Amino acid sequence: MISYNPKSWWGLIFKFHKSDTFRRLLPAMLSVALFSAGIAYADQHLLPNQLKGTTALHALLGFVISMLLVFRTNTAYERWWEGRRLWGSLTNASRNLALKLDAYLPDGHPSRRLLAELIGAYADNLKHHLRVSISVEHRPNRIAAQLFAEVARLNSKGELSGDKLLCLNPDLSAFADICGGCERIQKTPIPYSYSLFLKKFIFLYIVSMPFCFVPDFHYWTALITTLVFYVLASLELIAEEIENPFGDDANDLPTDDIAANIRIRVRELLVHGETGHRR
Template identity: 45%
Template sequence: MIKYNPKLWFRHIFKIYKSDTLTILLPEILVVAFYTWGINFLLNKYFPDFNVKLFKNAFSIHTLVGFVMGLLLVFRTNTAYDRWWEGRKQWGALVNNTRHAAIKIQTLLPESKERTDFIQLIQAFPFTLKNHLRDKRNISELSISEEIKLQLNKFDHLPNGLISLMYQQLSKWKKSKEINEIDILLLDKEIKNFIDILGACERIKNTPIPFSYTLFIKKFIFFYVLTLPFGFIPDFGYWTIAVTTFVFYVFVSIELIA
């Protein structure tokens, strides 16, 4: 995530970032500019008397269609932001839950190897969840003992594996009566929260915006831009190249951001 100062307008406007849509879309923008130039050249050279009135009427159609497409893009952007915000809330809840669990363990139990191992399991959960959501499996980077790494490596689903190891240790403490029933319930609540956060993050990852909806918007923008020069050429001439590429950049950037 890029940290930035929202008050520095000109610095952000004129500085080029790798994630800037202008950088990403530059090849497509050049293709659209060349296509618009080609349409303009052909109409002016070979069809100088084409039906101007017909194409001027097409401009009003583009206005109506552009309004509808704007509504679709707004809906798409809002949906994408809701997904991002839900993910941010879940990650914030994970941070808080990790702190709660670690503090309770340190308070309820005397210092021991088992307590240290349990705290390491708690600390490893956010990193394991991050890698799991990115379809990565890297146990070696976790700050846990080699013994725990060997146990964790037996699980296909590493976040579930960490939670299982937590419950195993909790069960041992319960049987040895090192922790009373009330404290067990308090710790069980924190572990359950880990499961809920895991499920919520997996739901966000595994439920993308429907492919048919995304494909429809892409085709909608493509054909809209494809016909746009015919509506602008009677009024703007070769300036249509700049107008069409700008409209393409705006619409596709919004779709790309979403």
């Protein structure tokens, strides 16, 4: 995820990042500009005054396509934000579980380090699990099973009472719930037919635009069409990138940082000797 200052207008306007849509769309933008310039040249020299287009139709279609793109980007952002909420819930569940275990288990207890490693490992394994399309082994489930097994073992030995086990259960169960929510986002993309229709609509809109604009704007049509294409295609590219927020693209969630933070904070609570903190 890119860290930036949203108040730095000039810095953002003149900064080009590797994920910037301008770079990615540059070949297509050049093609659109050449196509539009070719239509303008044909209208001026080969078939003078043969095009009798009107911009009214494209103004109406532009409103329609803008509504579709608003829905598209809003849907993609909702998926991105829901993913962030789920990882925030994972952070909270990990901290709450570590806080309770810190209170229930005495200093020097051999299970403290193991539980700290398992809680931290869950976030790491979930991060990697969400970045692959097909997993041979469901590693988050395996880590969660080890967590449950260790807590159950402590309960069977009398080191964790039944009341304490009931107190720990919501945080332990939250791990599987969060994993399921993330998998739902990862494995349920935007419907194919909608994405296909929107791309075709943008293509037809841009291809037909020069024929309607050339009679009024002549060679300026190349600039206008290219600019409109850049705006519309950029919105679609941004939506494509953020609709699956668990990858390692520039605008995806900072799951590496979140997982590392969970591991550090849990170890601070349960492995006091390694952080220099003693109760």
